[in-house]
Amino acid sequence: xxxxxxxxxxxxxxxxxxxxxxxxxxxxxxxxxxxxxxxxxxxxxxxxxxxxxxxxxxxxxxxxxxxxxxxxxxxxxxxxxxxxxxxxxxxxxxxxxxxxxxxxxxxxxxxxxxxxxxxxxxxxxxxxxxxxxxxxxxxxxxxxxxxxxxxxxxxxxxxxxxxxxxxxxxxxxxxxxxxxxxxxxxxxxxxxxxxxxxxxxxxxxxxxxxxxxxxxxxxxxxxxxxxxxxxxxxxxxxxxxxxxxxxxxxxxxxxxxxxxxxxxxxxxxxxxxxxxxxxxxxxxxxxxxxxxxxxxxxxxxxxxxxxxxxxxxxxxxxxxxxxxxxxxxxxxxxxxxxxxxxxxxxxxxxxxxxxxxxxxxxxxxxxxxxxxxxxxxxxxxxxxxxxxxxxxxxxxxxxxxxxxxxxxxxxxxxxxxxxxxxxxxxxxxxxxxxxxxxxxxxxxxxxxxxxxxxxxxxxxxxxxxxxxxxxxxxxxxxxxxxxxxxxxxxxxxxxxxxxxxxxxxxxxxxxxxxxxx
Numbered sequence: 001x002x003x004x005x006x007x008x009x010x011x012x013x014x015x016x017x018x019x020x021x022x023x024x025x026x027x028x029x030x031x032x033x034x035x036x037x038x039x040x041x042x043x044x045x046x047x048x049x050x051x052x053x054x055x056x057x058x059x060x061x062x063x064x065x066x067x068x069x070x071x072x073x074x075x076x077x078x079x080x081x082x083x084x085x086x087x088x089x090x091x092x093x094x095x096x097x098x099x100x101x102x103x104x105x106x107x108x109x110x111x112x113x114x115x116x117x118x119x120x121x122x123x124x125x126x127x128x129x130x131x132x133x134x135x136x137x138x139x140x141x142x143x144x145x146x147x148x149x150x151x152x153x154x155x156x157x158x159x160x161x162x163x164x165x166x167x168x169x170x171x172x173x174x175x176x177x178x179x180x181x182x183x184x185x186x187x188x189x190x191x192x193x194x195x196x197x198x199x200x201x202x203x204x205x206x207x208x209x210x211x212x213x214x215x216x217x218x219x220x221x222x223x224x225x226x227x228x229x230x231x232x233x234x235x236x237x238x239x240x241x242x243x244x245x246x247x248x249x250x251x252x253x254x255x256x257x258x259x260x261x262x263x264x265x266x267x268x269x270x271x272x273x274x275x276x277x278x279x280x281x282x283x284x285x286x287x288x289x290x291x292x293x294x295x296x297x298x299x300x301x302x303x304x305x306x307x308x309x310x311x312x313x314x315x316x317x318x319x320x321x322x323x324x325x326x327x328x329x330x331x332x333x334x335x336x337x338x339x340x341x342x343x344x345x346x347x348x349x350x351x352x353x354x355x356x357x358x359x360x361x362x363x364x365x366x367x368x369x370x371x372x373x374x375x376x377x378x379x380x381x382x383x384x385x386x387x388x389x390x391x392x393x394x395x396x397x398x399x400x401x402x403x404x405x406x407x408x409x410x411x412x413x414x415x416x417x418x419x420x421x422x423x424x425x426x427x428x429x430x431x432x433x434x435x436x437x438x439x440x441x442x443x444x445x446x447x448x449x450x451x452x453x454x455x456x457x458x459x460x461x462x463x464x465x466x467x468x469x470x471x472x473x474x475x476x477x478x479x480x481x482x483x484x485x486x487x488x489x490x491x492x493x494x495x496x497x498x499x500x501x502x503x504x505x506x507x508x509x510x511x512x513x514x515x516x517x
Contacts, residue, residue, distance in 0.1 A: 005116045006034060010085060012109040015100040017092045023109060024089040028082055030116055035078035037121040039071050043333075044205075045393035045401070047124040050132045051206040054222060055263065070334075131202060137471030139479055145460055146476060147217075147446035149244040154441045156248065156321040157415075158381045160312060160372060163210065163327040164365060166391040169194065169408040171358055174399055179358045182366025183385065183412065190418055191439070193411040193453060195426045198390050199465045202474050204429065207327070208263035210388030213429035215272065216240040217448020218477040219470075234267040236482030241433045241447060242273030245323050251275065251315055255308050255326035257283070257298035278307065295337045297329040301361060302341045304328070305368045316377040331361045333394040339364075352396040369414060383414035384436055386429060413439060426458045426466075427451075449473055 009030065013023040040048045092099070116122055171179045178184055198204050203219020212220040216238045242252045253276045260266040260279035269277055280298040283289040288307060293300045308326050315322040330337040336357025338348060345363050349356040365385070372378055387410040391400060400407065411432055418439075427435075430450035437444040438452035445452040451459030464470055490497060 002034065002119045002121045005112055005119055006031060008112045009109065009116065012105055012112060014085075014088060014092060015102070015105045015109075016098045017096060018098075019106060020089050020093050023106075024086060026113065028086065030113075030122070031078065031082055031085075033125055034121055035075065037125055038078075039074055042071055042074070042393055045397050046200075046205075047121065048128040049205060050128065050202040050221075051209065053128070053132050054206070054208070054220070057222070137473070137475035139472065139476040141472040142449070142460075142476050145473075146448060148239045149241065149444055149447055151443040153248055153437075156250070157440050158316065158321055158377070159245075159323045159325075159436070160381060160383045161214075161323065161325040162365065162369075162383070162385040163207075163214075163325065163388045164361065164385055164410065165207070165328045165331045165388060166333065166394075167328075167331055167358065167361060167365075167387045167410055168390045169196065169387070169410045170390075170400060170403055170406065171355075174355075174396075174403065179355050180362040180410075181359075182362045183369075183410070186366055186369055186414060187412045189420050190415065191413040191421055191423065193413075193423045193425070193427065193435075194408065195424050196386075196409040196411045196431075197426060197428055197462065197465075198407070198409055199428060199462075199470060203477060205389050206263075206392075207388045208265055208268070210386075210429055211265065211327075212238075212240075212268065214386060214432045215242060217430045217434065217446075217450030218480065219430075219474055221474045221478040222481075233482050234264055234271050235480050236271070237480040238272070238448070240272040241437075242269075242323060244273070244444075245321075246273040246275065249321060251318070251320055251322040253278070253311060253315070253322070253324050255304060255311065255324075256280075257301065257304045257329040258327070259298065278311075283307070295330070297332045297337075299329070300337070300339055301328045301330045301364050302339055305364055309368065309371060312372065312377075316375075316381075327388070328361060328365070331357050331391075333392040335395050336361075352399070354391075354394045354396045373414065373416075378416050381416075382436065382440065384432070385412045385414075386410055386432055388429075411435075415439065423453055423456070425453045425456050426462050427453045428462055428465075430461055431459060449477075 009027050013020065013027045037047055040052045044051060091097070167180070167183075172184050203209055203221045204213055209220040212218065212235065216235065218235075218238060246252055252274045254269050254274045255278045256265075258280055260269070260277050260281070266277065266279075280294070283299045283303070284294075289299045289303050293303045304326065308324065312324055315324060330339060331354070333354070335353040338346075338353065338356050338360050342360035342363055346356060346359040349359075369383055369385070372381060372383060390407050390409060391397075394400075409429060411427075411429075413436060428450075430448060431453050432450070434445055434447045434450045434452040435454055437447075438454050445455075446459075449459070449461040451457075451461075461470070461473055464473070
């Protein structure tokens with residue numbers, strides 16, 4: 001329907017030169033919007049989402065250029081088509097040519113324009129923009145549900161927290177085939193959560209959001225389009241788990257193969273309790289990766305995991321409690337990266353290269369986890385594995401979309417002596433750390449809007465989401481950016497403007513209210 005309506009709009013614009021300039025301008029607008037939707041869908045698989053807006057307004061440093069080539073090609077084709085269309089319109093106007101002599105052509109053009117408003121692509125853009133920029137909930141309605149982290153740990157376990165890029169639970173049974181056999185076997189021996197959902201509402205569904213979801217117990221919501229890259233303080237009012245563990249005397253270290261600046265991740269981690277960050281630049285500067293061990297998204301997972309093991313060993317021997325976390329990259333859409341180390345262990349898949357990358361990641365991660373469980377330090381170590389989000393558009397999307405309603409994120413807790421169990425309680429990534437701390441014997445069972453799933457009762461956030469009432473939670477989360485008051489004073493700086501003690505790069509969008517705070 002989208003293609004038919006746009007084709008008719010183009011044809012009827014060119015059919016008669018009456019009002020052709022106005023018609024051409026409007027038609028170009030709708031073609032441009034379609035191009036925006038089409039390219040966004042190439043990334044997300046869901047058209048335009050708030051993840052798209054987040055990355056548009058944020059820094060693109062660290063993005064894989066290899067993955068952008070196909071998008072650049074499609075964008076160039078759209079630009080070429082628009083230029084040809086405009087050139088044709090100008091020629092017809094200047095030479096006063098009417099290709100079709102019918103007095104109702106412009107009436108039909110207007111009807112087609114109305115039809116386009118109801119096409120899926122335009123509806124998606126309209127609804128996403130409305131929800132992201134204008135659809136505000138009532139933050140006060142849920143402010144009493146937001147829980148700051150307080151209390152202490154009776155026993156200070158060491159934590160290894162794994163963000164497995166896009167490695168969703170659905171891949172364990174995709175059309176009857178298990179592409180995660182190693183992790184499935186590990187999950188069967190420990191605590192496996194089977195109903196970790198990804199709400200289609202804002203604030204979830206991409207890597208930076210998944211990190212904020214898990215660590216702070218909130219959706220990642222920007223205030224009407226402000227970008228995290230523009231803020232000196234990233235979610236300044238949010239209480240997150242690494243900061244709390246640091247207060248408990250923990251060492252904290254985050255390892256990632258990608259560039260730490262991507263999506264504002266460096267600011268978030270630095271300002272929320274992470275004492276050190278090892279990223280792509282760090283590996284290169286320390287000569288831990290050769291050029292052939294670096295792909296578009298960063299350092300290959302086998303190299304990163306070898307370093308993570310070295311750091312786990314070093315930190316375990318320090319006799320100081322620690323939180324070691326890392327993020328994999330080789331299962332990033334659209335096709336992932338199949339590593340040579342997996343050649344003898346995983347079969348390649350020419351039809352669906354992503355699924356071969358998935359199985360390669362499964363082999364590497366399950367081997368890494370096995371090294372820890374076999375080590376002398378496992379007695380006091382808790383390992384957590386989650387997928388940071390469901391897999392975005394990739395070469396196996398047709399298989400995943402056929403299971404759309406049953407798609408879930410992975411969440412596995414590996415702890416010595418734990419009774420093997422499958423927990424079927426409905427939850428989200430917000431509930432991950434409350435559950436882990438609850439299992440650790442902590443009094444902390446709630447963080448942000450997240451709730452421990454060990455009580456086998458869904459938290460308020462997921463219950464309200466199922467009922468279609470998540471807007472108020474998003475509104476509250478957007479207030480945690482620590483917005484300044486113009487009463488604090490404003491001045492121009494070299495990089496942008498400073499309001500109070502916070503500096504912002506331009507452009508900055510601001511919503512103003514009457515609050516004195």
